[in-house]
Amino acid sequence: MQELDHDSRQEIDAIEREVVSVFVDGVRVLGLPPSVGEIYGLLFVSQTPLSLDDLVQRLKISKGSASQGLRTLKGLGAVRETNGNGERRTHYEPAIELKRLVGGFIREQIRPHVDSGRHKIKRLGDLAHKESDPVRRKFLLERTDRLDHWIRNGGRLLPMIQRILGQ
Amino acid sequence: MQELDHDSRQEIDAIEREVVSVFVDGVRVLGLPPSVGEIYGLLFVSQTPLSLDDLVQRLKISKGSASQGLRTLKGLGAVRETNGNGERRTHYEPAIELKRLVGGFIREQIRPHVDSGRHKIKRLGDLAHKESDPVRRKFLLERTDRLDHWIRNGGRLLPMIQRILGQ
DNA sequence: GTTTTTGTTCAAATTTTATTGAACAAAATA
DNA sequence: TATTTTGTTCAATAAAATTTGAACAAAAAC
Numbered sequence: 001m002q003e004l005d006h007d008s009r010q011e012i013d014a015i016e017r018e019v020v021s022v023f024v025d026g027v028r029v030l031g032l033p034p035s036v037g038e039i040y041g042l043l044f045v046s047q048t049p050l051s052l053d054d055l056v057q058r059l060k061i062s063k064g065s066a067s068q069g070l071r072t073l074k075g076l077g078a079v080r081e082t083n084g085n086g087e088r089r090t091h092y093e094p095a096i097e098l099k100r101l102v103g104g105f106i107r108e109q110i111r112p113h114v115d116s117g118r119h120k121i122k123r124l125g126d127l128a129h130k131e132s133d134p135v136r137r138k139f140l141l142e143r144t145d146r147l148d149h150w151i152r153n154g155g156r157l158l159p160m161i162q163r164i165l166g167q
Numbered sequence: 168m169q170e171l172d173h174d175s176r177q178e179i180d181a182i183e184r185e186v187v188s189v190f191v192d193g194v195r196v197l198g199l200p201p202s203v204g205e206i207y208g209l210l211f212v213s214q215t216p217l218s219l220d221d222l223v224q225r226l227k228i229s230k231g232s233a234s235q236g237l238r239t240l241k242g243l244g245a246v247r248e249t250n251g252n253g254e255r256r257t258h259y260e261p262a263i264e265l266k267r268l269v270g271g272f273i274r275e276q277i278r279p280h281v282d283s284g285r286h287k288i289k290r291l292g293d294l295a296h297k298e299s300d301p302v303r304r305k306f307l308l309e310r311t312d313r314l315d316h317w318i319r320n321g322g323r324l325l326p327m328i329q330r331i332l333g334q
Numbered sequence: 335g336t337t338t339t340t341g342t343t344c345a346a347a348t349t350t351t352a353t354t355g356a357a358c359a360a361a362a363t364a
Numbered sequence: 365t366a367t368t369t370t371g372t373t374c375a376a377t378a379a380a381a382t383t384t385g386a387a388c389a390a391a392a393a394c
């Protein structure tokens with residue numbers, strides 16, 4: 001099987017390094033590991049899809065990191081697999097629609113926390129109801145109620161964000 | 168100087184532990200250290216303002232952690248200092264207006280990243296313009312332009328979030 | 335069926351981040 | 365002024381998160 005039109009450099013150039021660095025910073029804000037930013041960044045700046053081995057060689061990261069990082073990105077819907085050209089190995093290209101990226105991030109990284117928070121806050125309300133001192137009980141119910149409002153507002157906000165960033 | 172109406176327990180009870188745990192989880196999502204969540208959580212569930220030493224004793228954390236955590240929370244506008252009752256030591260109470268909390272978080276934790284991202288992306292555009300291969304240059308300009316749109320959308324989103332969560 | 339290629343998993347090593355606690359400074363009290 | 369109280373700073377330590385790499389599995393090629 002011959003090499004097709006993918007260039008197989010081992011090193012990345014100045015602008016690629018710069019883009020990678022932007023995404024490393026970007027994903028840090030989102031609480032994702034640097035390797036994920038490196039991988040997505042290099043895909044983002046590449047004109048052709050890259051294989052796992054391309055990522056390992058150009059970013060000088062381990063196969064384990066690359067595999068794990070790609071899994072995270074797949075989970076977020078931030079990369080697509082391509083298998084065109086009768087190639088054997090899977091190649092990856094970035095999803096670059098903001099709507100899709102935001103949707104994936106909310107689904108994978110935000111929703112679960114909001115949901116588990118809702119549960120914990122509900123349990124908190126139950127505890128507050130059991131408080132025997134009436135003054136203390138009133139105070140606790142006020143506070144847990146406020147927490148409940150926060151999480152509800154947060155939950156309502158997410159679809160709005162998706163709508164606004166969906167163009 | 169006599170003790171006033173602040174209770175000076177050394178231990179926290181079940182509901183206090185539960186509230187603290189909710190906030191530890193909460194701040195983790197925001198990328199803040201657990202101690203910050205513990206401190207804010209205990210203030211949130213307390214009916215009277217607490218001193219640094221109250222926090223140290225009840226949460227069993229070091230004075231250093233408490234001091235550093237309070238500094239972070241002050242920076243976020245998430246705690247207020249009180250010095251009522253002619254007390255000597257400073258006491259703290261939580262800011263519980265969502266608008267204020269979100270505003271502080273955006274100002275301290277989001278804005279700086281958005282701003283430095285803007286700079287990096289601008290520099291990226293400059294690099295892309297210098298690319299000699301016209302096909303490559305076109306591609307790079309498309310991608311950096313897209314990045315620019317992302318960060319602009321993100322920047323526009325922040326005030327909207329503040330407005331929506333401001334009741 | 336055997337060998338090679340490709341990719342995953344996970345324990346160990348590394349790196350990063352958070353916490354501790356002792357030294358220090360500042361301010362109140364005596 | 366000397367002493368005590370209160371709070372901060374930061375180097376050392378502990379804890380948590382990330383990365384590595386070797387062992388393994390699955391699938392293709394031979």
